[in-house]
Every structure is written in structure tokens, then in C-alpha cells.
Amino acid sequence: MSGFSLPSATLLAQSILSGLFVGALYGLMGLGLSLSWGLLRLINLAHFAFAFLAAYLCYQLAGQGMDPLLTLVVLVPAFFALGALLQALVARFAITPFNSLLLTFGLTGIVEAVIQTIWTADFRKLESTYAHLKFKVGVLFVPVPELITFVLAVALSFAVWAVLRYTDLGKALRAAAEDATIAAAFGVNQKRNALLLAGTCSALAAVAGVCLALSFTLAPSQIYAWVGVVFAAVMLGGLGRALGPLIAGSLIGVSEAVTMAVTAPSWAPIVSFTLLIVILVFRPGRVVP
Amino acid sequence: MSAVRGVLGRRTPWLILGAALLLAFVPKLGLPAFYDSLLYLILHWVVLATSWNILSGYTGYFSFGHGAFFGAGLYTTSTLLGRYEWPFLATLPVAALVAALLGVGLGAVVFRVKGVRGELFALLTLAVTFVIGTIVVNTPLDGGQGVSLSAVPVPAIGATQSSTFYLLALMAATVTVLIAWGITVSKFGAGLYAIHDDEDAAEVMGVPTYRYKLIALAISCALAGIAGGIHALFLSYVTVGEVFTIAVPLTVVLMSVLGGSRHWAGPAVGAVAITLLLYSFTAADHAIAGKALTGVILIAAILFMPDGILPRLQKLMRRRTPPAAVGAAHPPSHLAATGASPPSPTSATTAGHGEVLLRVQGLHKSFKGVRALAGVDVEVRRGEILGLLGPNGSGKSTFINVVSGHHMASGGTVTFEGRALTNHAAHRIAGAGISRTYQIPRPFAHLTVLDNVALATMFGGGVASPDEAREQARAWLHFTGLHEKAHALPDALNLHQRKFLELARALASRPRLVLLDEVLCGLTPSEIDDAVALIRRIRDQGSTIVFVEHVMRAVMALTDRIVVFNHGELLAEGAAAEVMQRPEVMTAYLGKPHPPALQQPQERAHA
Numbered sequence: 001m002s003g004f005s006l007p008s009a010t011l012l013a014q015s016i017l018s019g020l021f022v023g024a025l026y027g028l029m030g031l032g033l034s035l036s037w038g039l040l041r042l043i044n045l046a047h048f049a050f051a052f053l054a055a056y057l058c059y060q061l062a063g064q065g066m067d068p069l070l071t072l073v074v075l076v077p078a079f080f081a082l083g084a085l086l087q088a089l090v091a092r093f094a095i096t097p098f099n100s101l102l103l104t105f106g107l108t109g110i111v112e113a114v115i116q117t118i119w120t121a122d123f124r125k126l127e128s129t130y131a132h133l134k135f136k137v138g139v140l141f142v143p144v145p146e147l148i149t150f151v152l153a154v155a156l157s158f159a160v161w162a163v164l165r166y167t168d169l170g171k172a173l174r175a176a177a178e179d180a181t182i183a184a185a186f187g188v189n190q191k192r193n194a195l196l197l198a199g200t201c202s203a204l205a206a207v208a209g210v211c212l213a214l215s216f217t218l219a220p221s222q223i224y225a226w227v228g229v230v231f232a233a234v235m236l237g238g239l240g241r242a243l244g245p246l247i248a249g250s251l252i253g254v255s256e257a258v259t260m261a262v263t264a265p266s267w268a269p270i271v272s273f274t275l276l277i278v279i280l281v282f283r284p285g286r287v288v289p
Numbered sequence: 290m291s292a293v294r295g296v297l298g299r300r301t302p303w304l305i306l307g308a309a310l311l312l313a314f315v316p317k318l319g320l321p322a323f324y325d326s327l328l329y330l331i332l333h334w335v336v337l338a339t340s341w342n343i344l345s346g347y348t349g350y351f352s353f354g355h356g357a358f359f360g361a362g363l364y365t366t367s368t369l370l371g372r373y374e375w376p377f378l379a380t381l382p383v384a385a386l387v388a389a390l391l392g393v394g395l396g397a398v399v400f401r402v403k404g405v406r407g408e409l410f411a412l413l414t415l416a417v418t419f420v421i422g423t424i425v426v427n428t429p430l431d432g433g434q435g436v437s438l439s440a441v442p443v444p445a446i447g448a449t450q451s452s453t454f455y456l457l458a459l460m461a462a463t464v465t466v467l468i469a470w471g472i473t474v475s476k477f478g479a480g481l482y483a484i485h486d487d488e489d490a491a492e493v494m495g496v497p498t499y500r501y502k503l504i505a506l507a508i509s510c511a512l513a514g515i516a517g518g519i520h521a522l523f524l525s526y527v528t529v530g531e532v533f534t535i536a537v538p539l540t541v542v543l544m545s546v547l548g549g550s551r552h553w554a555g556p557a558v559g560a561v562a563i564t565l566l567l568y569s570f571t572a573a574d575h576a577i578a579g580k581a582l583t584g585v586i587l588i589a590a591i592l593f594m595p596d597g598i599l600p601r602l603q604k605l606m607r608r609r610t611p612p613a614a615v616g617a618a619h620p621p622s623h624l625a626a627t628g629a630s631p632p633s634p635t636s637a638t639t640a641g642h643g644e645v646l647l648r649v650q651g652l653h654k655s656f657k658g659v660r661a662l663a664g665v666d667v668e669v670r671r672g673e674i675l676g677l678l679g680p681n682g683s684g685k686s687t688f689i690n691v692v693s694g695h696h697m698a699s700g701g702t703v704t705f706e707g708r709a710l711t712n713h714a715a716h717r718i719a720g721a722g723i724s725r726t727y728q729i730p731r732p733f734a735h736l737t738v739l740d741n742v743a744l745a746t747m748f749g750g751g752v753a754s755p756d757e758a759r760e761q762a763r764a765w766l767h768f769t770g771l772h773e774k775a776h777a778l779p780d781a782l783n784l785h786q787r788k789f790l791e792l793a794r795a796l797a798s799r800p801r802l803v804l805l806d807e808v809l810c811g812l813t814p815s816e817i818d819d820a821v822a823l824i825r826r827i828r829d830q831g832s833t834i835v836f837v838e839h840v841m842r843a844v845m846a847l848t849d850r851i852v853v854f855n856h857g858e859l860l861a862e863g864a865a866a867e868v869m870q871r872p873e874v875m876t877a878y879l880g881k882p883h884p885p886a887l888q889q890p891q892e893r894a895h896a
Contacts, residue, residue: 093592103591109584113577228419270423273416280413281402
């Protein structure tokens, strides 16, 4: 509406770059969500809470002198166990996809309360050796924490893609997602595979959490701020596809950044959600698993 | 059971009104003002949760967009109050209207897209919430700073401001709960429940699913809009961040799921429980613990009471008082058994035997390049049983699906009793007098056998009163021998009984034409004999039958005439015994004989 103006080329390029970096984090957050929804039919709203819990733990450990990236050694196995535990519960009670959404919402509330009890509702920012590192490429500044996020997101997305496509485990998971009964008849141990996958998804949430801690301020209420836009990336990317969230997330990140540069930052949410609505109305077949 | 329900049913609205009247005297008790505010909040959530349930609980279309409709009402009232200085009460109808229009606009697009159900519908409506929130915050409606209404006078309905809000919310809650109750006992509600269980089957039974979803959404939004309008003045300072969020829809979902989303009172029960719970924790300065406990309750509810508190209690009550329930169940069904109301669907229309009832000309149907029907002409004469035969994939089921409106035709015309029905919506075709069965029975899983049949009576058969429809449905259960199972859920039936339930549903709309899609498939020989006898009786009632079947014994015994399809085209037509001897028909079924074995088919034909 107001303040509609064309920014300079440098500013535009810089905002596209930062959009790409934010988009990579959308993709990294969405990766675990998409896999668990597409392949396990578990719509895990608690994925966001897990990411924030990991971010806070990273913040805590880093405060005690640990390198933030080194915290992954602790966090990844811990969150793998957490995810597998959740999947065991969901499998035990044979929960429908919709009820899994409500169940994990309840879990999100609990995790949020835990975070708020331990770290209070105040904003927290991780001060690490990486925080202020940046270098210049041409006219553009490249901040190191964001670059780490980007590299991790791309590497993990491609790794998951390769596992799903080329390994027996990946094929078994995709087969079981299509028809669990038939897959079981062909000797797929879906129970074990599901635990493995759910654990991996939560471990991915932990990685996303560490990236979150590297470049964002943390507050328990921020958990919900990510839900809408990451869901948009997941659905635009196609459920259960490893590269989908990264590509769609980058697309959303860039278009948001451009919207913010051209109009006001408060208009940013309209991009992803309008995209989501359009895709749902015109191509629902794309997101229906 | 239904007698009990009848008595209770008639009393329910008076009980609701009585309770509301009693509650209206609460401000007279002279309690401290904060009690009024607490009661206001409870009633506020009762309105929101109950209104949400009218679409989402009854039809299963879980909306996460309730915050948007609530917010639309809230901002309508705040804009009219703050900027145009309207009197407060006059803004409420406008708030309801704006919210309803928003809902209808959204529904008109979304409900046309078949794939958007379940979690996709939930996310879509959530996305709409954020889009509308973004627009509101960036326009003068809000402007980013929020709207202050502290200068607006509160109308003097109660003695104090807080009691005024309490009374307003009480009125809104009473109206909302009455509407929610009224829908469950109406034909409209029966249609919504059918949409919940199987939308396609509901449409084929004659439920105008698209229109019903839109109406339910409009009612739901209007009530949420009123709640928003009242809440705007209650808050007196409104911001986008508190309204267009995921918190509003998730709270109402939590309340409804906890209370029981298939029951009209479920959301209200859940709203009271959750609001009190959260309040007691906030009041005691344990807001965080309250949040955690809400999460625990939600998880426990999903795991251990997926149907909610109220249905769970009802189940317990039923188990505790079985004799009364059984005693009440007997008289009506007994009455129907001996009463002189045998099903007489179409006795008047048996006249005119032999004229063309259904005329299908040049019917085409392609699925993305696969031609399932390549221009078939079929005539069905009144009073006959027409067998529809052909090898697998020859287009028989497609024919039934297109004629019944389940699929759109790609070309050609369908004329029934002289009326063009080509590409009419399935519910209109059902209303015109054509009904069908599914090869794999598709009963409404959460409705009793009786209500399954009553639904068809109401929609295809045009009976307006649910009680009357149940009475007629009982007769159809007798006709098909299912009367013992009237109050069972379809899950309790075996395949044979479920096939007969399909037949009862198809007949209950008193059709002139019944399309039977492989009703005998999967039955044992003795069950087939029962079914053949039943189909004869259906014809003797006066219905015309198109009968898709592979069981040749039944085809020979029942049909007056058969048509044979092959590769989507009409291959042969005539009396069954004669047509099946034709070489082209035998080739279609058995394949072309190799030249050396040319003799074989003839030998088989002689044998």
C-alpha cells in the first residue's frame, strides 16, 4: 500500500541472498516434517517445539563454553531417541493423521511450558564465535551463521534424497507409505523402519534448532511463528520428498525478502500463505499423498 | 431408544432455555465483578467452540480458520464503533454478516475442490487466517497499532459493565447452542453427519453436499462473528496478533474434541472445562503449569477418549441401564412389524409397463485419455429387469457411475421419464427417482443401520421429518430382513447383511429405477438365492432394475433382457439365453479361439 518503492540493485541482491538463507532454514525445518507426514502419516506439530528445545539446549551448552556446532554430537542422538519414542506412542495407539496433529499440539504446549520454566519467556540470543563473522563477496555481505545453515540444509536434503532413492531402507519406506500391508507381505519391517525414520526426523529438528540458535533470538512464543510458513514450504514441496522443502522454502524465503524490500516487512506473510492457498485450490493432487 | 430420544428431544430446547433463564439471574447475586468476567469468558468460548462444531464437528471438515471468522466480526464491530460511531448493538448483525460472507466466499471456492479434505482443509483455512490478518494489519482497519475502543459507551443491559457483557454472551451462547441442537435433530443435520462418514455416498443418496457444507459454514461463521463483535468491546483494545492466530482455532478444536465433537453439547462441555482449568491456573499464578496441563489433557483425550467426554458418558450410561433402553427400543419396531405399513414405493407408477423409462444415447466417458465408455445407447423399459453384462473393464460400472451422477459424462445424453438428467449433480439425480448400490458397500459408519436407511428416505425420498423417515426406514429393514439389526452400527454386519443394507438404502428413496452394481459378488450360493428372491420382490414393488452381474445363474433367472458391453461399446442386446450364445459375445468373454481349436467353443455351446 504505502511506501511502495523500488530499492537499489545492491539492496535487492542482498535481500535475495538473505531470503535464500532464511529459506534454507525453512527447508531444513520442513525436511523432517515432510518426511514424517508423507512417509509415516504423522503430522508432527511438535517438530517445531523440538527444534526450539534443541536451540535452547544448544544455547545452554554453548553458554558453558561448548562450540555450538559441537553440541550436535549430544543433541542429535538425544532427539533421535525422543522422536522414536513419540513414534512408538503413536503406533501403539494407532492414531489417525488428524489426531496426530492434535496430539503433537498438546506435546508442543508441554515443551513450550518446559522451556518457559527453565529459560523464562524472555528473549535469548546465543553469543558464539560465529555470531558476528561475515565476509564480503563482491558487494554482498555473507554472514557465517547463515552460511552454515545453508550448507547444512543443502547437504542434509541431498543426503536424505539419496537414501530414499538408492538404498533398500529408502525403498522400503516409500513402499510402506504407499501400502503398508503389501509392503509387510514383502518382508518390510515397517515397525522398525518407522522408528528409525521418526528418530531421524527429530534429529533433523535438532539440527534445525542449532541453526536457529546460531542466527535468531529465541523466545518460547516464537515456536508458533514458524508453523505457518514451514507448513507452506512442506506442502509446496510435496509431502515426503526430500528436496521439496528446500526448494519451496528457498522460493518462499526469497519472495518474502523481495516483498519486504519492495513494500513493508509486515506484508511478508502474505506471500507464502497466498502461494499455499493457490496450490491447495488448484493443485490439491500435488500435496495429497 | 428412539422413543427415549424423542421425549428427551422435545424437552431439550426447554431445558436449554430454562438453564439460560436461571443463569440470567447470576448478576443479581451480587458476586464480585470478576466472576461476571470469568462467566463471560466461559460463555464466549462456548459460542466459539459450538459454532465451530456446526461445520467441523458434524461434517468432519476441521477448520483452522475460526480465528479469521471471529476476527472478521471483531474488526467489523471495532471499525463501525471506532470510526463510524455506530451504536454497539447495531454492529453485531453486520459483524455476523461480514463473517458469514467471508466464509461463504471461501467455501464457494474450496468446497468445489474434491481433494481438499481433512488436514488439507485445516491448513488451507489456517493460511486464510494469516492472509486476512496480514491484510487487516496493513490497512487502516488496524494500521498496525491496534484499535482502541475505550471511548465507546457500553450499553446498559445489565446493572454493571461486566454484567452487560455476561448477559450479551449468555444470549449469544443460548442462541448458538439452540441452533447446534436444532441442527442435530433435523434433516439438515442428518445430511451433515452423512457427509462426515462418506461424502460421495451421501451425495448419491440425495444429500446436496455442496450446499449443505456452505450453509453449515455460513451459520458457523455468523455465530463466530457475533462472538467477535461482543469481544471487541469487551477487550476495548483489539490487535491483530491476538486474533488472527493459530491459538483461537486450536483452542476450539481442543474444547470440541475433549467434549465430543459429534454431540451438540460436547463443545460447550469442553469449553467450560478448559476455560475453568486455564483460569484457575492463571489466577493462582501458575499459567505455565496450566499450559502444560492443557497439553497433557489433550494428549490423554486423544489417546483414551478419541470420541470425547460426552459420548463416553453416554456409553457408560447405556451400559448401566440396559433393560430400560431395550424396553424402549421394542415398541416402535414391533409396531412397524405388525403395523399395516408395508413398503409401497411405487405402486402408482406400475402403470405404463413397457414404455421407455431411461434413455441413454451416445454416452461417452474418458478418464484422462482412457475411454471407458465410447458412445453407448441403452434403453431401459419401465418394469423390467435389465441385465448389464460384459467382461471386466468393459464399462459396466462406469455406466452406473455416470448415470447416477457419480462421474460427469464426457458426451451423450441421459433422459429419465422424459427429463434430461445429463451431468446433473448426483443428489438431483437421486431426487429424480434413480438410486444405486455400491459393489463394495459404503454404509455411513457412525450411523445406525436404521439411520442409514432413514437418510435415504429423507433425501432421495423427500421425507422432511426425521421421525417419519425412521418409521418408513423400519419398514424397509423388514423388507430386507435387517430389522433385528436396526440399532447396530454397520461394523457389526457381515458382508451379506451389508449388501442388503445397500439394497435397503437404495429402496428407501422410493426410486423408479434402481441400479444394482454386483450385489451378488462375494455371496455364498444360499445367500445368492436369498438375494435373487429379494430382487424379484423389489421388481414386484414396481421398481425397474438395471442389474450389473457376473453370476450367470442369477442373470438367467432374473433378467427380462440383457445388454452386453465390451471395450466401452454396446456389443449385443436381447434375451439372456439367446444373447449369450452369440459368437461375438463368447469371443468377448472367452477370447478368440486359435484356428486349430476352432471347434471347441461350439462344442462347449452344445454341452
